[in-house]
Amino acid sequence: MSLIMxxxxxxxxxxxVKFIGRLDGTTYADCDEKMNxxxxxxxxxxxxxxxxxxxxxxxxxxxxxxxxxxIEGNGGRVHMIKMQPQIEKVFKIANLLNGxxxxxxxxxxxxxxxxxxxxxxxxxx
Amino acid sequence: MEQKPANIIYGVDDIPPFRTxxxxxxxxxxxxxxxxxxxxxxxxxxGGTQRDAEGVVTASILAMAVGTFLQCLGRKGMGSGYLAVxxxxxxxxxxxxxxxxxxxxGLTFGMTVIAGIFSIFFSRFLKYFRHLFPAEVCGVAVxxxxxxxxxxxxxxxxxxxxxxxxxxxxxxxxxxxxxxxxALSIWPRGKIRLYxxxxxLTAGYGAALWLGVIDHASLQGVMEGGFLALxxxxxxxWKFQWALLIPFLMTALVSSLDTVxxxxxxxxxxxxxxxxxxxxxxxxxxxxxGVGAAMAGAMGTMGTGVSSAHIALSSATGATxxxxxxxTAIVLVATAFVPPIAKLLSRMPAPxxxxxxxxxxxxxxxxxxxxxxxxxxxxRRIFMVGGSIIVGLSAIQLTELIQRLPxxxxxxxxxxxxIASLCAIALNLLFRIGTSQSASIRIEPQLPSMSGALRFFExxxxxxxxxxxxxxxxxxxxxxLLEAVILSDLAEGPIDIQARFDxxxxxxxxxxxxxxxxxxxxxxxxxxxLADENAVLRLSGSLIRQxxxxxxxxxxxxxxxxxxxxEH
Numbered sequence: 001m002s003l004i005m006x007x008x009x010x011x012x013x014x015x016x017v018k019f020i021g022r023l024d025g026t027t028y029a030d031c032d033e034k035m036n037x038x039x040x041x042x043x044x045x046x047x048x049x050x051x052x053x054x055x056x057x058x059x060x061x062x063x064x065x066x067x068x069x070x071i072e073g074n075g076g077r078v079h080m081i082k083m084q085p086q087i088e089k090v091f092k093i094a095n096l097l098n099g100x101x102x103x104x105x106x107x108x109x110x111x112x113x114x115x116x117x118x119x120x121x122x123x124x125x
Numbered sequence: 126m127e128q129k130p131a132n133i134i135y136g137v138d139d140i141p142p143f144r145t146x147x148x149x150x151x152x153x154x155x156x157x158x159x160x161x162x163x164x165x166x167x168x169x170x171x172g173g174t175q176r177d178a179e180g181v182v183t184a185s186i187l188a189m190a191v192g193t194f195l196q197c198l199g200r201k202g203m204g205s206g207y208l209a210v211x212x213x214x215x216x217x218x219x220x221x222x223x224x225x226x227x228x229x230x231g232l233t234f235g236m237t238v239i240a241g242i243f244s245i246f247f248s249r250f251l252k253y254f255r256h257l258f259p260a261e262v263c264g265v266a267v268x269x270x271x272x273x274x275x276x277x278x279x280x281x282x283x284x285x286x287x288x289x290x291x292x293x294x295x296x297x298x299x300x301x302x303x304x305x306x307x308a309l310s311i312w313p314r315g316k317i318r319l320y321x322x323x324x325x326l327t328a329g330y331g332a333a334l335w336l337g338v339i340d341h342a343s344l345q346g347v348m349e350g351g352f353l354a355l356x357x358x359x360x361x362x363w364k365f366q367w368a369l370l371i372p373f374l375m376t377a378l379v380s381s382l383d384t385v386x387x388x389x390x391x392x393x394x395x396x397x398x399x400x401x402x403x404x405x406x407x408x409x410x411x412x413x414x415g416v417g418a419a420m421a422g423a424m425g426t427m428g429t430g431v432s433s434a435h436i437a438l439s440s441a442t443g444a445t446x447x448x449x450x451x452x453t454a455i456v457l458v459a460t461a462f463v464p465p466i467a468k469l470l471s472r473m474p475a476p477x478x479x480x481x482x483x484x485x486x487x488x489x490x491x492x493x494x495x496x497x498x499x500x501x502x503x504x505r506r507i508f509m510v511g512g513s514i515i516v517g518l519s520a521i522q523l524t525e526l527i528q529r530l531p532x533x534x535x536x537x538x539x540x541x542x543x544i545a546s547l548c549a550i551a552l553n554l555l556f557r558i559g560t561s562q563s564a565s566i567r568i569e570p571q572l573p574s575m576s577g578a579l580r581f582f583e584x585x586x587x588x589x590x591x592x593x594x595x596x597x598x599x600x601x602x603x604x605x606l607l608e609a610v611i612l613s614d615l616a617e618g619p620i621d622i623q624a625r626f627d628x629x630x631x632x633x634x635x636x637x638x639x640x641x642x643x644x645x646x647x648x649x650x651x652x653x654x655l656a657d658e659n660a661v662l663r664l665s666g667s668l669i670r671q672x673x674x675x676x677x678x679x680x681x682x683x684x685x686x687x688x689x690x691x692e693h
Binding site: 024025026055057058059061062065066068069081086089090093095096 | 605608651
């Protein structure tokens with residue numbers, strides 16, 4: 001009944017947050033605290049890896065909404081990798097899928113980051 | 126209307142084009158005629174004459190046709206209505222040989238009529254015994270159907286002679302047959318998958334001729350008597366003997382259980398969201414099985430029953446339309462007029478038969494496993510499933526010991542399928558003792574208590590043998606509900622959770638003293654969710670309504686009551 005969060009800094013201002021387990025009322029507070037540390041002005045992209053998230057409650061949804069509001073207000077985007085069907089259903093009910101970039105796999109997301117990194121490097125040359 | 130699974134090209138109610146139906150029917154008929162070997166074994170073991178053999182072959186073909194037609198008919202209470210081909214079943218072989226040795230073939234046929242009539246009576250009472258066949262018990266039966274095929278399959282596949290030496294040519298023939306059937310079931314695009322077994326059988330027969338696995342000389346007698354001939358059946362000299370009544374009734378019971386497992390497999394193959402056996406269809410299928418067996422005895426052959434190999438074939442090829450079965454019956458009748466076909470197919474090389482049995486066993490074992498894991502398994506159920514399979518496997522391991530048993534007991538214990546199924550039914554009944562269909566838990570209105578409530582449903586789900594999907598929905602709904610009540614401080618004291626389960630429903634009632642949970646059906650917008658605390662409660666309400674099939678919010682004796690109803 002726990003939640004494991006793995007945060008990876010892909011490139012400056014871009015984070016991948018991997019959820020493993022359940023994001024509900026019992027795990028919400030800890031998750032919220034960790035997410036708050038990422039919600040700073042330099043953060044432009046956050047990618048939630050939902051592959052191993054088994055359950056999300058309305059409290060868990062609040063974290064996603066809060067993150068989205070901050071990142072989009074900061075001129076960035078929120079991305080999501082592969083949601084399990086029951087999680088996708090909850091997002092649909094809460095009408096939260098609009099505006100989120102969805103990836104079918106980790107590889108697809110990595111390709112996106114790779115292209116973005118190349119773009120940044122090219123602009124620096 | 127049953128929802129057709131993605132891997133099924135022609136579902137049970139579909140009407141494939143006539144040419145496709147005919148080719149598929151021929152495929153099923155060929156596979157059926159291969160198993161004419163069982164009545165031939167009966168004649169040979171009982172010292173019958175060539176004339177007896179010819180009569181029994183003709184009677185067997187016609188009995189298979191009648192049984193298949195009745196089984197696929199599915200009208201006015203007769204037949205399951207699924208594509209289920211009937212064969213002269215090996216289940217009847219031991220008692221049939223025993224009867225023939227005591228009183229000649231007439232005694233076998235007479236006793237088979239009695240056994241068929243018993244199955245007819247049994248079918249009328251089957252619907253009252255639905256509780257004996259939960260999904261995991263059916264799963265054990267289907268797994269054992271597949272495992273029972275492994276011995277005969279491997280012996281033929283390896284061309285085993287006298288126990289130890291294997292025949293490399295036989296292995297080559299079996300491998301070619303199996304490889305073709307598997308490859309054609311997996312890789313080709315289009316509808317060639319439908320004919321994978323037909324192509325495999327033909328290639329296997331050709332390879333057997335080429336490699337000398339079957340003797341060309343053995344095929345010489347095929348055309349004796351001409352290409353076309355009117356089927357003739359000598360009138361059997363039916364006899365009855367009290368001493369054989371119990372063995373034949375037990376055999377009929379085992380055959381009926383085999384049919385139950387086969388028809389449940391048909392239901393599962395044809396429904397994407399199979400939940401539990403439809404006992405009305407099963408009863409009608411067992412009725413057709415009984416009528417078919419009685420008619421087989423009346424016509425002068427051993428008992429017939431539904432062929433699990435054919436069900437596996439229909440699943441593998443993705444064609445389960447009942448029309449194919451009805452046409453198979455007509456094709457079988459037609460072959461009775463062409464004796465060389467039956468003769469040729471009854472000489473089907475053993476390695477080719479072995480390959481078909483391996484192919485069919487793989488499908489049945491997997492299908493049974495799917496049935497077992499569709500339900501949550503607690504320690505009782507784990508032991509019921511594991512213990513029953515061990516008992517079935519022991520019957521395979523201890524063949525020599527079992528052969529020394531009295532014939533009436535041998536007909537049950539000698540069949541790994543029968544003994545495992547009976548063991549599963551008995552253990553399931555035994556382990557029901559002490560399992561209440563109602564349960565409750567009281568938790569304090571604190572977040573850490575929520576995990577206790579979720580574990581309560583996990584544990585009860587296992588004890589009830591509930592569907593995992595349903596329990597997951599219950600846990601999600603209760604989690605959402607408790608989270609809303611606890612985080613919004615709605616409860617002023619402990620929260621009571623009551624659950625009641627039967628095979629069709631799961632009802633959960635949550636009771637607490639305090640403020641009511643808003644029963645709004647409207648889902649708040651993302652902006653409202655961040656701005657307004659009550660909006661989270663409204664979202665919880667929306668999610669709970671989505672998870673449960675019915676939700677009622679009311680109050681009882683000054684306590685708030687939320688009733689969640691789940692279809693099971």
